[in-house]
Amino acid sequence: MRACVVHAAGDLRVEEVPDRAPGLGEVSVAVELAGICGSDLHYWRHGRVGDFRLREPLILGHEVIGTVVDVGPGVTALAVGTSVAVHPATPCGACAECRAERANVCRHSRYLGSAAQTPHVQGGFSDRLIVPARQVRRLPPGLAARRAVLAEPLSVAVHAAARAGNLAGRRVLITGAGPIGCLVVAAVAAAGAEEVVVTDLLPEALAIATEVGATATIPVDGTSASDRSDWPGDFDVAIEASGAAAALHTCVGQVRRGGTVVLLGLLPPGEVPLLGNIVVTRELTLRGAFRFDHEFDTALALLADGLPVGPVVSATLPLADAPSAFALAADRSRACKVLLDLVADR
Template identity: 45%
Template sequence: MDATVGASSGTVLPDSSPAVVAHAADDLRIDDLPVRLPAADEVVVEVAYGGICGSDLHYWTHGAAGESILRAPMVLGHEVSGTVVQAAADGSSPAAGTRVAVHPATPGADGVTRYPADRPNISPLCTYLGSAARFPHTDGVFVKYATLPSRMLRPLPEGLDLRTAAVIEPASVAWHAVSRAGDVAGKSALVIGAGPIGALIIAVLKRAGAAEIVAVDLQTHALGVAEAMGATRTLHATDAEGVAAVQADVALDSSGNYRGLASAIRGTARGGRVVMVGLLPTGDQPVPMSLAITRELELVGSFRFNDEIDEVIAALADGSLIVDPVITHEFGLDSALEAFAVAKDAAASSKVLLRF
């Protein structure tokens, strides 16, 4: 039975919608979930594509992503593109038929914790689609019909296709990371970890005018993607001497482990900057801080993004940011389990998309 009608579009929405749901570690299912009726400032988006993120893989394989522990079934996904099929009743959203990307964050202050007002990405109560950081969890958007706040939507320019638009969210993470590195034009850059985020960092560095981009990874496949994205040179992660000899002006570590961060510190020239992008495990990390001190390195964190998503959309639309090589696989929703298995295999894949 079809119960929800988009008054502004004439679209009849189904009562339920297929979704990719993590129930527990190693328990990933395609469930049929009710389509939630939108509030006045919410829209219904028909999702076209979704990119599988490392956090999605962690919820599937470990039942947790860092300190965010799965305590109840949760819809995964926060990297999506789609089309508005029911506009917001209060007029706050793009019209029905508009193709959109989604900014998955909801900033939130607690009235106590201090943070810069222009950096809501680090606000203490910030929530993210598809995150178990809080309970009840924040469901994601790996669902055919997603009900979302209109403020999350970003209209897509003509010529920017929905498949490419699925990479806007991780490209925004990369854009934010490069902005934390400062002006990279004419400088040398070292990128540790050439998975999807590292590969997109390379693309952003290339667009920003970096003169040399050295990519480091354990996987030959990832290094091939890195070259396609704009790396001028690649090194295998086991070549410790080669990595240390780079002596880059800036290094960006997206490896997510302390060995990668240690390599970034060793491979950065005196007076340089190290941007820490990959989320390390909780607790102390054994890295060569003495080198950071004696070389006067600047170590800066990079977490998610803010309004960089708008710059990413513009750069993708005008062709100055090239991301196509990072997309290595695409699966239909009914093959979601296979898609997750492929995405887990870093030796054979980079960004894996689900087609809804």
Template identity: 45%
Template sequence: MSLACTLNGPLNLSVEHLSPQEPGPGEVRLRLGAGGICGSDLHYYQHGRAGIFAIRAPFVPGHEASGVVDAVGDGVTKVHVGQKVAVNPAHPCGLCPACRAGRSNLCEKMVFLGSAAIFPHIPGFFREHFVMHEAQLTAIDEDVSLGEIACAEPLSVGLHAVRRAGEVLGATVLVTGAGTIGCMSVIAARLAGAGRVIACDPSERAREMALTVGADEALPDATAWKGRVDVALEAAGHPAALASCLAAVRRGGRVVQVGTLPPEIPFPANDIMSRELDYVGAFRADIEFDWAVQAIRSRRADVRPLISAQLPISQSKAAFDLALDRGRSTKVQLVPG
């Protein structure tokens, strides 16, 4: 039997025993390496929903994972038993207008593991064994840990946010929120050649983490940068953070919303108009997942400082509660056991 963390509704989490699946042709069964608890997982845990996606039936969350190949089906050539792999949770159709336009993250028929976006929900990675098509796997031979490899998905979100920001070479970039996605956005801005990166977060621990991964400054708020930054990335998912971004960007600057905000918030539409600000969204990632894997395996992106703890699936509730405590954790991961 295989342990799995199941969300049944708000603050209702259980650990179940499941029978491992057998891989079919072109499929691979993985043993979980590490599975990161994301902000959306915490939204599901606390509120039963993440943005517009609501839990309608019990399901296994988790969309950040690495694994070790446990068994392979007929015809599999990309990986072999015992090999470490990065796992892409996104399975776009490849045929819809968004996919054909090179924006597969917006696929009309997206199957995204560990998300309540569609019903029946697609189980995620918080289970000891799961089966994937080999196309969603990247073999890792380098000496990087399974915990690091599991950070490819959140790093891809940061990379996508920076790509949505446009040209950032030499630019001054503000990141509001220095949790996992904020810190990944700091790393991504650095990789893209930003001239100066400022992180804002009320948490002293979060600010220290942002400095560790490459921010030039880490401040409790962005007041000192009003009207001075070229690009602002909102990664906190809080209306006050969005307001800080809009105030901080210069005339003609760009704000990228990465975080999940409440359904209805006050919005300074006239300010955006009169200052000709660009306001864009950044949702998940596309080709950036592959970029993230390459950056981690080469250690051009060092995500090790962000991994605060790894707990066994049998202690899933303790892991989720720790992940909610920003004073003690950045990235908490589940591992087998």
């Protein structure tokens, strides 16, 4: 079968890879659409994501929808022909985190298209994907594929919003209007935030943030804006969704006393400056937000209910054109979320 494989930084190939039949408790999904994530771009451009470094060829992709085409022994709840979304995480179910219902930070979790472990966990940019049946969700009736494929990144956004606490009537700052940042906008707006202010370097990204629910946008230049006098300031919550150290600096400097900062974007490897004294003297709460768990089902329901996220999807290209699709996805002035269509040229 065909797959999009990264071999090293800058070395992305569409090539033939072995297929297999599903085993006990597994299903085989014919992938239809898959979204290119920021982590996929990092593996392609840098050979790593944060502290996760490529050590062997890796099939990328973890934002996947498709159709069940085969089931393994013991699978009775899913029939061939069922349209599904795939939850990309396989937690161990036994560690302290899993037992505490925090499977998203399971210390032994396997995640599609990730180099966090060796051997790496091969991802979903392939004609067929075999996963445990428990990771497959039926698509809600009437949910279009182009919306359903956003379930995974929207789950990340929903989890980040939940980590911020009760958002009803709150003033929220979001730094970064990439695909995740824009989906965070939609998620916090759906959670009842009264004001949603978004920052980014690019006007094109800010325009999409406005379309999905931002009440105001602020262009920035890549440096910390904590000392700017023209900022609205005193936000109840700030969610850092860009992965830039300067943006984290801004978040800490712009929340009110006793406010909350959620760290969502993965920062560059190594240490980054932090306004620690402000955290202390204003008694700020810093919370990490990593992946998601049950929020995947919440995201599918929100998409089925019409959450306004359509503007996030910029383009769809066939799998054979994956290198061009990655180049487009990396150009934030031209695209937000880029999808791979695995049916168009199958």
